[in-house]
Every structure is written in structure tokens, then in C-alpha cells.
Amino acid sequence: MEGRQEAGKESKPSSVSVDLQGDSSLQVEISDAVSERDKVKFTVQTKSCLPHFAQTEFSVVRQHEEFIWLHDAYVENEEYAGLIIPPAPPRPDFEASREKLQKLGEGDSSITREEFAKMKQELEAEYLAIFKKTVAMHEVFLQRLAAHPTLRRDHNFFVFLEYGQDLSVRGKNRKELLGGFLRNIVKSADEALITSMSGLKEVDDFFEHERTFLLEYHSRIRDACLRADRVMHSHKCLADDYIPISAALNSLGTQEVNQLKTSFLKLAELFERLRKLEGRVASDEDLKLSDMLRYYMRDSQAAKDLLYRRLRALADYENANKALDKARTRNREVRTAESHQQLCCQRFESLSDSAKQELMDFKSRRVSSFRKNLIELAELELKHAKASTLLLRNTLVALKGEP
Amino acid sequence: IPSSPEPASLPAEDVSTNSNGPRPAEVVLDDDREDLFAEATEEVSLDSPEREPILSSEPSPAVTPVTPTTLIAPRIESKSMSAPVIFDRSREEVWENVCDGMNAYMAYRVTTKTSLSMFSKSEFSVKRRFSDFLGLHSKLASKYLHVGYIVPPAPEKSIVGMTKVKVGKEDSSSTEFVEKRRAALERYLQRTVKHPTLLQDPDLRQFLESSELPRAVNTQALSGAGILRMVNKAADAVNKMTIKMNESDAWFEEKQQQFENLDQQLRKLHASVEALVCHRKELSANTAAFAKSAAMLGNSEDHTALSRALSQLAEVEEKIDQLHQEQAFADFYMFSELLSDYIRLIAAVKGVFDHRMKCWQKWEDAQITLLKKREIEAKMMVANKPDKIQQAKNEIREWEAKVQQGERDFEQISKTIRKEVGRFEKERVKDFKTVIIKYLESLVQTQQQVSSFFITYFITYKLLLELWCTFSF
Numbered sequence: 001m002e003g004r005q006e007a008g009k010e011s012k013p014s015s016v017s018v019d020l021q022g023d024s025s026l027q028v029e030i031s032d033a034v035s036e037r038d039k040v041k042f043t044v045q046t047k048s049c050l051p052h053f054a055q056t057e058f059s060v061v062r063q064h065e066e067f068i069w070l071h072d073a074y075v076e077n078e079e080y081a082g083l084i085i086p087p088a089p090p091r092p093d094f095e096a097s098r099e100k101l102q103k104l105g106e107g108d109s110s111i112t113r114e115e116f117a118k119m120k121q122e123l124e125a126e127y128l129a130i131f132k133k134t135v136a137m138h139e140v141f142l143q144r145l146a147a148h149p150t151l152r153r154d155h156n157f158f159v160f161l162e163y164g165q166d167l168s169v170r171g172k173n174r175k176e177l178l179g180g181f182l183r184n185i186v187k188s189a190d191e192a193l194i195t196s197m198s199g200l201k202e203v204d205d206f207f208e209h210e211r212t213f214l215l216e217y218h219s220r221i222r223d224a225c226l227r228a229d230r231v232m233h234s235h236k237c238l239a240d241d242y243i244p245i246s247a248a249l250n251s252l253g254t255q256e257v258n259q260l261k262t263s264f265l266k267l268a269e270l271f272e273r274l275r276k277l278e279g280r281v282a283s284d285e286d287l288k289l290s291d292m293l294r295y296y297m298r299d300s301q302a303a304k305d306l307l308y309r310r311l312r313a314l315a316d317y318e319n320a321n322k323a324l325d326k327a328r329t330r331n332r333e334v335r336t337a338e339s340h341q342q343l344c345c346q347r348f349e350s351l352s353d354s355a356k357q358e359l360m361d362f363k364s365r366r367v368s369s370f371r372k373n374l375i376e377l378a379e380l381e382l383k384h385a386k387a388s389t390l391l392l393r394n395t396l397v398a399l400k401g402e403p
Numbered sequence: 404i405p406s407s408p409e410p411a412s413l414p415a416e417d418v419s420t421n422s423n424g425p426r427p428a429e430v431v432l433d434d435d436r437e438d439l440f441a442e443a444t445e446e447v448s449l450d451s452p453e454r455e456p457i458l459s460s461e462p463s464p465a466v467t468p469v470t471p472t473t474l475i476a477p478r479i480e481s482k483s484m485s486a487p488v489i490f491d492r493s494r495e496e497v498w499e500n501v502c503d504g505m506n507a508y509m510a511y512r513v514t515t516k517t518s519l520s521m522f523s524k525s526e527f528s529v530k531r532r533f534s535d536f537l538g539l540h541s542k543l544a545s546k547y548l549h550v551g552y553i554v555p556p557a558p559e560k561s562i563v564g565m566t567k568v569k570v571g572k573e574d575s576s577s578t579e580f581v582e583k584r585r586a587a588l589e590r591y592l593q594r595t596v597k598h599p600t601l602l603q604d605p606d607l608r609q610f611l612e613s614s615e616l617p618r619a620v621n622t623q624a625l626s627g628a629g630i631l632r633m634v635n636k637a638a639d640a641v642n643k644m645t646i647k648m649n650e651s652d653a654w655f656e657e658k659q660q661q662f663e664n665l666d667q668q669l670r671k672l673h674a675s676v677e678a679l680v681c682h683r684k685e686l687s688a689n690t691a692a693f694a695k696s697a698a699m700l701g702n703s704e705d706h707t708a709l710s711r712a713l714s715q716l717a718e719v720e721e722k723i724d725q726l727h728q729e730q731a732f733a734d735f736y737m738f739s740e741l742l743s744d745y746i747r748l749i750a751a752v753k754g755v756f757d758h759r760m761k762c763w764q765k766w767e768d769a770q771i772t773l774l775k776k777r778e779i780e781a782k783m784m785v786a787n788k789p790d791k792i793q794q795a796k797n798e799i800r801e802w803e804a805k806v807q808q809g810e811r812d813f814e815q816i817s818k819t820i821r822k823e824v825g826r827f828e829k830e831r832v833k834d835f836k837t838v839i840i841k842y843l844e845s846l847v848q849t850q851q852q853v854s855s856f857f858i859t860y861f862i863t864y865k866l867l868l869e870l871w872c873t874f875s876f
Contacts, residue, residue, distance in 0.1 A: 209705075217703045224700045227693040234686035241679040248672035255664050260832050263839055270843075367706045374712055375864060378857050385853040392847045399840055 025050055028146045028161065030139040031059065035131055039063055040092045042138055046161045053162060064091055066160065066167045067138055073156045074145075081309045082354030083151065084362055086144040087298035089137040097127045115247045122240065122279070129283060133291065140295075191308050204352065210359055211307055218300040225293035232290055235282035242275035263399055270395045274388065281384050288377035296366055303362050310355050313348040320344040508532050509581065511588060515611050521603075527612060533560075535616055536588055542606045543595070548751075549758045551819035553827050554601065555594040556747045558587035586736060590744060597830065652817070658824060659756050666749045673742040680734045687727035694720035708867050715863055719856045726849050733845040741838045745831065752827065759816050766809030773802040 025048060032043035045059045071088035074080055101123050104116070145151045160167070202208045246268045253264030320341040327337035510530040517525060540557035547554050595601050610616065694717045701713030780795035
């Protein structure tokens with residue numbers, strides 16, 4: 001199935017917005033996107049007056065794998081060890097939606113043409129929503145990079161934005177995926193080892209607090225995200241249930257010869273409208289709640305990764321200290337040990353400083369995002385509840401008014 | 404009831420989802436501002452006293468008649484009808500688990516309030532078992548079905564559900580089961596009592612009035628399903644006879660087709676509504692789970708105002724979960740059960756039409772036999788066998804009477820069915836309209852509650868926002 005997303009901020013459901021603070025020196029957006037058989041092509045448009053770009057406005061076409069390449073490049077770069085690397089956008093996944101459309105196409109002869117048309121409409125809307133979301137996720141990733149004073153100056157970022165050709169970054173093969181998986185295990189094991197290392201004390205209360213906080217927060221937000229997804233899914237099921245109900249009521253109404261005729265037909269209409277409302281409730285919850293929770297789940301993971309890197313640096317510093325002591329006792333290679341220790345110290349301290357700033361930014365980002373989305377969610381829920389009430393009341397009046 | 408002096412304002416249109424950075428919540432002033440608060444104070448209480456099963460075999464303690472929510476029991480309004488002025492209302496209320504030696508069984512209390520003179524008192528109560536209801540139905544069916552009366556079918560037997568209850572399993576599913584059965588029995592009785600002919604029946608009177616009832620035996624074949632099977636068997640037998648009935652009356656053919664269509668559509672609708680009930684229950688469970696995780700997240704959150712906002716959200720979601728549960732009840736008891744009742748009622752209607760066919764067949768057979776007897780008479784006359792002639796004449800007389808009776812029976816059953824169908828259709832229209840309205844009212848209530856919860860949330864949130872803005876962390 002093909003899909004196309006035209007430019008225009010008003011059509012983007014962004015529960016996570018990036019505050020560009022009116023910075024016009026580098027503006028990035030995804031101005032267009034096309035969904036083909038098994039991949040999505042994003043048109044990344046850049047507007048910039050920075051000197052290293054050849055033009056002030058230019059576009060390139062990028063696929064998901066290239067975004068991942070960029071993300072990994074940042075993660076592997078020592079220079080950025082003290083920063084929260086914006087989480088990579090999730091892979092566009094239309095599998096479930098496609099399967100459902102296919103199943104619908106294969107046909108269930110017991111459903112009427114109207115029912116079929118409605119279900120198809122629903123599925124197409126779902127497909128479109130997934131498409132919009134994936135565009136938004138990819139865009140937010142780039143925009144956060146563009147807004148970050150350090151990350152925006154990365155050479156790979158410029159290449160990503162400007163280089164007209166394909167970056168020839170194939171998707172990870174199995175060996176690389178496995179490698180990545182193992183690396184995560186090694187990382188957790190390492191972390192466990194470091195923390196149990198004797199003599200490794202957290203000197204800074206701030207980080208001690210952050211560590212405890214992030215561990216708990218991350219696991220709880222993950223739970224909340226999963227459960228929010230389930231609620232949204234239930235709302236969708238409910239909305240879908242109204243389709244056959246409305247159709248059956250319609251048939252009943254058409255067949256009746258008595259006063260129930262109008263009652264059934266009105267009820268059929270009511271359920272059709274309720275279906276649309278219920279569908280909107282589901283999609284609002286999805287955007288304002290689920291997506292937001294999901295994003296901050298990933299962002300908090302990125303924050304945890306930062307803390308890990310700092311911890312690693314602290315361990316290295318501790319080890320360097322020990323090595324220096326040993327060298328002094330033996331009076332061998334003291335110079336080397338000294339300079340190594342100094343390096344580790346500097347690294348650790350600069351990491352700590354930048355991490356502190358990053359974590360405070362993370363907090364303010366999170367708080368403002370939640371604030372905005374929670375109130376918007378509540379407003380929308382209220383709006384839908386009032387619309388439902390009005391709809392139901394009108395139907396009741398019409399039904400009661402009948403002889 | 405919130406007593407904030409400052410009304411919360413509502414945006415009049417879609418909130419833009421695309422702003423950079425935080426945006427304050429107040430937007431356009433809404434004309435509905437007054438209305439907002441009217442809704443907030445209009446809190447309908449959905450609490451009612453809990454129903455409690457009494458696990459003793461003592462005779463009737465005075466128990467308050469109670470229903471789980473005011474939305475559930477579709478009781479007949481005690482409106483006096485135009486003419487004649489009669490009112491009779493039988494009402495099911497408390498049930499109790501009775502231990503009777505070896506067998507434990509559930510007894511249901513049937514309370515009747517009436518102004519009819521045929522009853523000795525104006526208000527009385529009796530205890531009945533499920534099999535008593537089946538027994539009543541079988542008696543009424545055997546007396547009235549074959550002459551064209553639409554006898555309301557009794558509720559289905561359910562082995563699984565009842566075993567759990569008998570074993571004394573006190574969980575929500577067995578309570579739910581008993582309530583479902585109680586409501587079904589109530590509706591059954593109320594429909595039966597509404598039937599003017601059945602109301603006159605002594606068996607019905609005995610059922611409602613007498614303190615002791617002889618135990619109905621062999622209720623296996625007499626449950627609603629049993630009757631259905633009997634009716635279906637009769638229908639099959641009728642079909643096998645390949646009756647080519649000269650339908651002189653198009654009305655019957657029309658009606659049969661109508662009921663056939665109605666049956667199909669109701670079954671479809673019923674299946675869809677059952678799916679709705681199931682999904683609403685799921686929604687409720689998922690909402691409750693989310694509420695818990697939102698509360699946990701709120702606890703973790705170290706920004707005070709945000710932490711509060713999340714806890715608030717968790718509270719709102721918990722309340723909404725309750726609403727979903729109650730709505731699922733309404734979905735089921737009002738909508739779904741109405742449909743399943745009518746699916747079975749229509750089976751009874753179909754049965755009555757089939758009985759008419761059988762009646763016609765009997766008449767037809769009598770006519771054929773009469774013809775044969777006349778042929779025999781003619782033959783005997785030709786053969787000149789005087790004693791055989793006499794016998795033939797006797798038989799002719801006998802069969803002439805049978806043909807006349809057959810014709811009378813057929814006309815009677817046709818007349819009865821016409822009247823019955825007319826009454827049935829009137830009742831059906833009333834029934835559906837009443838329940839539809841009740842159901843919609845339940846939906847309205849739910850949505851109003853949701854609105855009021857979010858209004859309260861807003862007000863609290865607004866206060867939180869002040870906190871938020873004053874202290875950045």
C-alpha cells in the first residue's frame with residue numbers, strides 16, 4: 001500500500017515537540033514521506049545559514065536504516081559520552097496493519113457492503129495514523145539533534161543532511177544484530193560489576209539520586225506505556241464492535257413495519273456516530289498518552305546509558321588511581337601513571353559536568369511535555385464526553401417524541 | 404462537589420497539537436461555562452445497598468428488595484391500564500441458598516402485588532426453585548401452545564453455572580450467574596403474567612400464591628431448551644409430511660416470513676452485542692491496570708506538581724474503570740438479554756405457527772378419511788350389504804363430526820394466532836422502546852460522569868498549574 005505525507009506542521013501529531021527557541025541557524029524537517037512496499041522514504045529538508053553548507057536550503061531522501069546509522073555513530077563517539085543521545089526512531093512497522101487489510105480483503109461473506117466499506121475505512125485510517133507517527137518520530141529525532149549545541153555540529157550529521165546520494169548503510173545483518181544484543185548484556189554485566197566494586201563511591205548526591213530515580217522511573221514508565229497501549233486497543237475494539245451493531249440495527253429497521261422502524265434506524269445512526277467518537281478517543285489517547293510515555297521511556301533509557309558511561313569513567317578513574325598508587329610504591333613508570341590518572345580525572349569530571357546539565361534538561365523537557373499532553377488529553381476527553389452526551393440526548397429526545 | 408470560584412475554561416475547538424514548547428491551558432472562553440458546573444454538581448449516585456445471599460434455610464426474614472444498580476431490573480411500571488382497571492405485578496427479589504438435607508438448592512422469592520380479585524391477598528410472597536419455574540412453563544405450554552397461544556419460554560438450564568453456585572463458590576462469577584438467572588426468571592414471570600389468558604390459569608395462580616408446591620418432576624425435557632427441541636421436532640415432522648397447505652390466508656405466510664427475518668437479524672445483533680459486552684469488560688480491566696501504573700509513575704516522579712497531576716490522572720482513570728464496569732452491566736442486562744429473550748420468544752411464535760399447520764393437516768386428514776368412508780358406503784350400496792352399509796353410515800357420521808371439529812379447531816387456532824401475534828407485536832414494540840430508552844439513558848449517565856470527572860481534574864490541574872508556574876521545579 002502506498003501512502004504519502006505532505007508537508008505541513010498542522011498534520012503532524014507530535015506529542016513530543018522540540019523547542020527550537022527561535023533558532024533559525026539550523027532548521028530540519030521531514031517535508032515529505034512515501035511508503036512503498038516494505039520501506040519508507042523520508043524527504044529531509046534543511047534550512048540553514050551555517051557556513052559549512054553549500055546551499056541555504058536543500059533536501060535529501062533518507063531511509064530508516066540511515067537514521068539508525070546516524071544514531072549509532074553518535075553513541076559510539078567518545079566525544080559525546082557526556083550527553084544524552086536522543087533515542088533512535090523506531091522502525092516503521094506496518095505489518096499488523098497490512099495483515100488486517102489483507103484479511104479483510106480475503107473476505108467474510110457474511111458482512112454487508114456498508115460494513116466492509118466502514119471496516120476498510122477504519123483500517124486505512126489506522127495505516128495512515130501509523131504512517132504519520134513514524135514520520136513524526138523520525139522528525140523529532142533530527143530536530144533534537146539540530147537543537148543541541150554540541151550534537152548539531154557533528155560531521156556525520158552534516159553528511160546525513162546534505163549528501164545527495166544514498167549513504168550505503170545496509171541494515172544490520174544477523175551477526176551485527178547479535179553483536180548489538182551481546183553488547184547490551186556485557187554492558188549490564190559491566191554495570192553490575194562496577195557498582196559492586198569496592199571503593200567506588202558515588203561522590204555526588206545529585207548522581208546518586210538520579211541513578212535511583214531513573215532506574216525506578218524507567219521501569220514504571222515502561223509499564224504505564226504498555227498498559228496505556230492496551231487501553232487504547234480496547235477502545236479501538238469497542239469502536240469496531242459498533243460497526244456490525246449499526247449494520248444489524250439498520251437491517252432490522254428496514255424490515256420493520258411498525259413504530260420500531262424509526263427507533264431501530266435512529267439507533268443505527270447513533271451507533272455509527274458513537275463509533276467515530278470512540279475511535280477519536282482511542283486515537284487521542286494514543287497520541288497524547290501512549291506516544292508520550294513511549295518517547296520518555298526511550299529518553300529515560302538514553303539517560304540511564306549516560307549514567308552508565310559516567311560510572312564507567314568513574315571506575316576507570318578509580319582504577320587509574322590504584323595504578324598510580326602501585327606505580328608510586330614500586331617507583332616504576334610513575335609519569336605514565338600520573339598522566340593517565342590525570343586524563344581519567346579530567347574525563348570523569350567533564351563527563352560529570354555535562355551529564356548534570358543534560359539530566360537537568362531531560363527533567364525540564366519531560367515535565368513540560370507531560371504538562372502539555374496531560375492537559376490536552378483531558379481537554380479532548382472532556383470534549384468527546386460532551387459530544388457523546390449531546391448525541392445521546394438528541395437521540396433520546398427523538399425516540400421519546402415518537403408515538 | 405468542587406467549590407472553586409474560578410470556572411475552568413474550555414477551548415471551543417480542537418487543541419492544536421503542534422506547538423513548540425509548553426503552552427498555557429486557558430484558551431477561548433466557552434459559552435457553556437455555566438453548564439460545565441451544572442454538570443459537575445449533578446452527580447448521580449450509582450451506589451446502592453449490596454445484595455447479600457442468606458445462607459440459611461430459615462423461612463423468610465424481612466429483606467429489603469434490592470437490585471445491583473437502579474439501571475438493571477426492567478420492572479413493569481405499575482401503571483393502571485385503560486380498561487379494565489387491573490394491575491398485577493409479580494416481582495422477583497431475594498434469593499437464598501437453601502440446604503435441604505442432601506441437596507443444596509437456590510430458592511428465589513417471588514413477590515406479587517395485585518389488585519385482582521382472583522387472588523386472596525393483595526400482596527404475598529412465596530419461595531420457588533428453578534425447577535418450579537420450568538414445571539410451570541411445561542404445564543402452561545402443554546395446555547396452551549397447541550391451540551395457538553404464545554407461551555413465553557422459561558430461562559435455560561445451565562449445568563456449569565449452577566454447579567459452581569451449589570458448591571458454594573462465593574466468587575463474582577457465581578454471584579453474577581445467580582443475578583443473571585434471577586433477572587431472567589423475573590422477566591419470564593412478568594411476561595407470563597402480562598398475558599391475559601395465561602393470567603387466568605389456575606396453575607399460574609397456584610405458582611404465585613401457594614406456599615407449598617408439588618415438586619416438578621422430569622424437568623429435563625421441560626426447560627426452555629427442551630420445549631424448543633419439542634417444537635423443532637414438531638416442525639421437522641411437519642416439514643417431512645411435505646404439507647402443501649393451501650394458504651388461503653396470505654397474512655400467515657407474510658407473518659411467518661417476517662418472523663423468520665426478524666429471528667435472523669436478532670441473532671446477528673445479539674452476537675455483536677455479546678462482543679461489545681466482552682470488550683467493554685476488557686476495557687474496564689485495562690483501564691484499572693493503567694490507573695495503577697499511572698499512580699506508580701506519579702510516585703516515582705520527582706517533580707512535585709507533575710507527580711500530583713499523574714496521581715490525579717490515576718484517580719480519574721480508576722473512577723472511569725468503575726463506569727466501564729457498570730456500563731458493561733447495562734450493555735448486558737438491558738441490551739443483550741432483551742435480544743436473547745426475544746430470540747426465544749420468536750421460537751415460541753414459530754412453534755405456534757407450526758401447530759396451526761399440524762391442525763390443518765389433521766383437518767385435511769379427516770376430510771380424506773371422510774371421503775374414503777363415503778367411497779366405502781357407495782361400494783357397500785352397490786354390493787348390497789345392509790349391515791356394512793349401516794356401519795359405513797355410522798363411520799361417515801363420525802368422520803363428518805371430526806371434519807367439522809377439525810375445521811372449527813383450525814379456524815379457532817387461526818383466530819387465536821392472529822390475536823396473539825397482534826398482542827405480541829404490540830408488546831414487542833413497547834418492550835424494545837422502553838429498553839432502548841433505558842439503555843440510552845444509561846449511556847448518557849456514563850458520559851456525564853466522565854465529563855464531571857474531567858471537570859474536577861481540570862480544576863485541580865489549574866491549581867497545579869499555578870504551583871507549576873510559581874516554582875519551576
